Amino acid sequence: MVTEVVKIENLTKHFPIVGGILQKTIGYVYAVNDVTMSVREGETHGLVGESGSGKTTVGRIIVKLTNPTSGRIIFDGEDITRVKGEALRNYRRKVQMVFQDPYASMNPRMTVKSALLEVMKIHSMHKGSEYEYATKLMERVGMSEEHLYRYPHELSGGQRQRVVIARALSVEPKFIVLDEPTASLDVSVQAQVLDLLKELQKQYSYSYLLITHNLAIIKYISHRTTVMYRGVWVETAPTQELFKNPQHPYTIALMSAVPVPDPTLRREKIILKGEPPNPIEKVVACPFQDRCPYVMDVCREKMPPDTDLGSEHLVRCWLRA
Amino acid sequence: MLLSVRDLIVEFYTYRGIVHALNGVSFDLDKGEVLGLAGETGSGKSVTAFSIQRLLPANAKIVSGKIVFDGVDLLELSEEKMREIRGQRIATIFQDPHTYLNPVFKIERQFLDVLKYNDPEIKALENKKEAERIAFEKAVEMLKKVKMPAPERVLKMYPHELSGGMKQRVLLAMAYSLTPDLIIADEATTALDVTIQAQVLEIMKELQKEKNLSVLLITHDLGVIAENCQKAAIMYAGRVVEIGDVKKVLISPKHPYTQGLLKALPRTDKEVELVGIPGTVPDLVNPPTGCAFNLRCPYAKEICRTKVPPYTLEEGSTVACYLYGGK
Structure with a gap:
């Protein structure tokens, strides 16, 4: 039986824009507009979209760095949308986040050792054997005990990201949000980190939400994928199915736009017209209407319904409805 | 041969010591050819671009080597002569379009200045009003070429009113407006979303074909190289380690x-x-x-x-x- 570790339902997040001397709300940034998705145990769910699509905001809402405007977050069968105090602290132990820039997520004045031990202390984990556990973690992420005594600036980018991953693992979480975990790394090092994440998942069945703009990474590492545009999910499917049989015009264009390092391949590219969307306009109909090559009248009037194409492939497009 | 770089050695003097950024870079670029220069962070791709333009920071020094452009060694030229080459004959488009546009002036002012000081025809005009009018027309025409919607309106805007892709297209239009022989695109599409990157690369391809330009395309993305270049050079630690036909190098x-x-x-x-x-x-x-x-x-x-x-x-x-x- 598949168990869903995290489920989000109809999540929305609107950030107010304040202005004037009275700091009145003069508008909203509609960052997330109705996102529903789930991550199963031991699974990687990829969340892909371009800048401003709202993918990072979804991740931040799940780890409760910000509260949703509406919608629910269900973790392990419990609604944690409004938890506070002890329950929130408990939740934070089970859910961790890894950010894009490992240097910015570390305190430059703390050694790796104190960074790891502090997290364990806050959550009262591994009492009495914190140091032993820290060495074990370092090994697990492919580093050695000696690195525990280093400061962040004494580590390379790849090593720093490994330390940040080790720190996330130190509280034995069930679920980890990875927000562009390799975007700041070079390709040769990126492959090492991706394989580490895969290996850790195989051994300890962590569940990941992988947020990225890079479709190649999605294809390599995630089991299911959701495509977002302007804060709305437009298509979701098992990754293999999505790549074989993309249905939403945006997904199709996105895939064709990714440059492929094979000069013998001659593909017809779909060049989308127009600019990335402006998030201060409220989404009332299809979010992709302005750039869609197949736009119809109905697309400008109503939000397309969720269309189930079978085998867990869902799409929101009037063409497929 | 339009550009020939030979045994280029560049050092940076920093508080940590001497950074050996380029350790003998050599490559050739023919007329009408698109050469991709790939490599990871710190491999020296951008330093190579800055060296060709002679825009290295003050703590850097070209120790030895030659950069022969159209028969002239750029490293021997006076600063004044070099300034004529920059922009008019070699144009560069950088990664972050935001830093290359002045935030306090409208696009129009910046674009017209580029033309007034660099375009030989417009520069030669006695009547300043006339020069301004011709420059404006040319700017509009160039913006149309880069598929900018409503170019006259864009000219009246400030940089912050444009999206990243639009700003990059403004810079493309400026760079191509002086009909240079060589375009250096230094991670020109890296900061853009993939769908916008595809738009910009398509425009660059069209302009390159139209004028039979030579392009040095610097990127860390081997996919971009595969789809846009005839030749590829791979850099590592300040040296070109492999160079050849793009099909050979990548396949x-x-x-x-x-x-x-x-x-x-x-x-x-x-x-x-x-x-x-x-x-x-x-x-x-x-x-x-x-x-x-x-x-x-x-x-x-x-x-x-x-x-x-x-x-x-x-x-x-x-x-x-x-x-x-x-x-």
């Missing part, structure tokens, strides 16, 4: 670093097992002796640790590696 790579890079690349076009390259790029304050890749190379031999490998021609590609050339 049957010769240098162990190129091979490793391609094996480490996740792809959308096929299922792959990734193999990372062990270790990290060397610190160029203390570069390793011999081949700079020897610490990470699975085939490293004794000679690789002591001597810098010379270039050999291997199946049409030029490679700096002791695996080839009968050594």
Whole structure:
């Protein structure tokens, strides 16, 4: 039986824009507009979209760095949308986040050792054997005990990201949000980190939400994928199915736009017209209407319904409805 | 031959010591050719671009080497002569369009200034009003060429009112408006979303074909190189380690670093097992002796640790590696 570790339902997040001397709300940034998705145990769910699509905001809402405007977050069968105090602290132990820039997520004045031990202390984990556990973690992420005594600036980018991953693992979480975990790394090092994440998942069945703009990474590492545009999910499917049989015009264009390092391949590219969307306009109909090559009248009037194409492939497009 | 870079050595003087940024970079670029220059962070791609334009920061020095552009060694030119070449004959488009537009002036002012000071025809005009009018027309025409919607309106805007893709198109229009012979695009599309990157690359391709321009396309994305270049050069630790026809370099790579890079690349076009390259790029304050890749190379031999490998021609590609050339 598949168990869903995290489920989000109809999540929305609107950030107010304040202005004037009275700091009145003069508008909203509609960052997330109705996102529903789930991550199963031991699974990687990829969340892909371009800048401003709202993918990072979804991740931040799940780890409760910000509260949703509406919608629910269900973790392990419990609604944690409004938890506070002890329950929130408990939740934070089970859910961790890894950010894009490992240097910015570390305190430059703390050694790796104190960074790891502090997290364990806050959550009262591994009492009495914190140091032993820290060495074990370092090994697990492919580093050695000696690195525990280093400061962040004494580590390379790849090593720093490994330390940040080790720190996330130190509280034995069930679920980890990875927000562009390799975007700041070079390709040769990126492959090492991706394989580490895969290996850790195989051994300890962590569940990941992988947020990225890079479709190649999605294809390599995630089991299911959701495509977002302007804060709305437009298509979701098992990754293999999505790549074989993309249905939403945006997904199709996105895939064709990714440059492929094979000069013998001659593909017809779909060049989308127009600019990335402006998030201060409220989404009332299809979010992709302005750039869609197949736009119809109905697309400008109503939000397309969720269309189930079978085998867990869902799409929101009037063409497929 | 339009551009020929030979044995370029560049050093940066920093508080940590001397950074050996370029350690003998050589390559040629023909007229009408698009050469892709790829490599990871710190491999010297951008330093190469800045050296060609002679725009290196004050703490950097070109120690030796030659940069011959259309028969003239750029390193011998006076600053005044160099300024004529910059912009008019060699134009550069950089990664972050935001930093190359002045935030306090409208696009119009910035675009017209470029034309008034650099375009020989407009510069020659006595009547300033007339010059302004012709420059405006030309700016509109160039913006149309880069497929900018409503160019007259865009000219009246400030940079912050434009999206990243639009700003990059403004810079493209400025760069191409002076009909240069060589365009250096230094990670020009890296900061853009993929769908916008596709738009910009398409425009660059059209302009290149129309004027038969030479382009030096610098990027870390081998996909961009595969789809836009005829020739590819792979850099590592301040040296070109492999250069040749793009098909040869990317389909049957010769240098162990190129091979490793391609094996480490996740792809959308096929299922792959990734193999990372062990270790990290060397610190160029203390570069390793011999081949700079020897610490990470699975085939490293004794000679690789002591001597810098010379270039050999291997199946049409030029490679700096002791695996080839009968050594």
